[in-house]
Amino acid sequence: MESQHLVTLAKQFGAPLYVYDAAKIASQYQRLTDAFEGVGKLRLNYAAKALSNLSILRFMNHLGSGLDTVSIQEVKLGLMAGFEPESIIFTPNGVSLEEIEEASALGIQVNIDNLSILEQFGSKHPDVPVCIRINPHVMAGGNSNISVGHIDSKFGISIHQIPHLLRIVELTNMNINGIHMHTGSDILDIDVFLYASEILFETAKNFKDLDFIDFGSGFKVPYREGDIQTNVEELGKKLTKRFNEFCADYGKELTLAFEPGKFLVSEAGYFLAKVNVVKQTTSTVFASVDSGFNHLIRPMLYGSNHEIVNISNPDGRERYYSVVGYICETDTFGSNRRINEIAEGDILCFKNAGAYCYTMSSNYNSRYRPAEVLWLNGRGHLIRERENFDDILKNQVDVKHLFETSRKEVLK
Structure with missing residues (x-):
């Protein structure tokens, strides 16, 4: 997929966002069939x-x-x-x-x-x-x-x-x-x-x-x-x-x-995340995005390498960044990566995000899971809505009536 289409989808459906290219899935299927x-x-x-x-x-x-x-x-x-x-x-x-x-x-x-x-x-x-x-x-x-x-x-x-x-x-x-x-x-x-x-x-x-x-x-x-x-x-x-x-x-x-599985969908998948903060420390420049290993756990779990591209600034000069998430513990997507210069608000694209990415996502830190879009015949089709606060509460049972007495009564 072309970067301009991904940028358009991020604006249309919001970020973070998973996008899957149907044409790439079909070509991988045909490649294996032909083999x-x-x-x-x-x-x-x-x-x-x-x-x-x-x-x-x-x-x-x-x-x-x-x-x-x-x-x-x-x-x-x-x-x-x-x-x-x-x-x-x-x-x-x-x-x-x-x-x-x-x-x-x-x-x-x-x-x-x-x-x-x-x-x-x-x-x-x-x-x-x-x-x-x-x-x-x-x-x-x-x-x-x-x-x-x-x-x-x-x-x-x-x-x-x-x-x-x-x-x-x-x-x-x-x-x-x-x-x-x-x-x-x-x-x-x-x-x-x-x-x-x-x-x-x-x-x-x-x-x-x-x-x-x-x-x-x-x-x-x-x-x-x-x-x-x-x-x-x-x-x-x-x-x-x-x-x-x-x-x-x-x-x-x-x-x-x-x-x-991976052969058919990995390269067809793109994960888009918006940069919240560019943070310079004494030794590192961090690009912190509006996502984390709750959405894409493979780098932290497997040490997998997902190429990261700044699709908002495709012609910018390259600098070194460590791309990190917003989860409240070590949450690194990539360390010291050469990426076109990043500004706050830019959209970063993580490639090879089709296999074992959304399926391994979670609500850790009570964060919402992202939307999913299928790119087919030159258009983006929403195939999963972004979660909201109601989804976080779904299936939880609020037992507040148990705590309406005094603390001593509850714990006795």
Whole structure:
């Protein structure tokens, strides 16, 4: 998106504000589809946890995507957004048997990642198709917080537990129709991912009636100019060839599935915040904005780098700033960043704000969460209203009648 459009949206809808570029989402979806054009059956299941706004889900459905969900609430959002139940996969972690049964009763494909629930579900529902999540014990990502396929991860059934898994399947006579893995986000080396895929292929040989193999996702996107990213085109060529070979040996054309989340929406997202104060200290120039980690927590939580641009002064000379928020503790978006000269009232744009940004926001410090806008066909469409004070009070129960007596009476 062009800076002038973002400035216009900030004036129209106010700041702070999340903006999502529909054209970028569509181009990322097409890029991944093109990379695997040699696969007979391909299913891209958008990972709803990345950005779960109902209008974004509707747009993904419009593109032809399936949906990857991790909670029963995401399942219900997906159904409300128009996804058919059979196009939704439910891949939770550590949830109750009752939640998995609730999803299954809605016609959703369930994906189970532990032996305990697998045995319980199989004993009660042997005829229901079930996918199994395997932990390949492969570290394919960079940040340990978002790499989930390594040996110490809580996710998936260990490949060393395959004999136990097979015993459960045999004793319950379960219907296993899919095998799944997810190594985590920020895949840096596609050869490591392909190595993990071989583990998944080897595991799949144990099951004779599969419909699909799900390779998760975790494709890395660039966060700054020149940043490394997953070469999905090279991965597409290599994995397509290997997948087709496996299907030929297996004797059946299976569906190759992925669960892209960040890859589809990260670069499409922009977070806009207004500068409240420019503050010079003895060693630093701070640009304090009308936001904080209550709106964008990833820099403080993960140490993630979001490029910050002064879209109010695109031609100004560059100076060094530490961009900070208004939360009443350490709240830093970026330290010593080269940004075009900032004045109070300017609008700063945080890039790569589409994935795991609004969805991880909160009302910390009793602040309102911002509005969301979808940029589509040259226009901004409001897809979530800015919160107000009524939203802060919603669901709170005021028990002031308990304190209408004296302090001694209340505390006795």
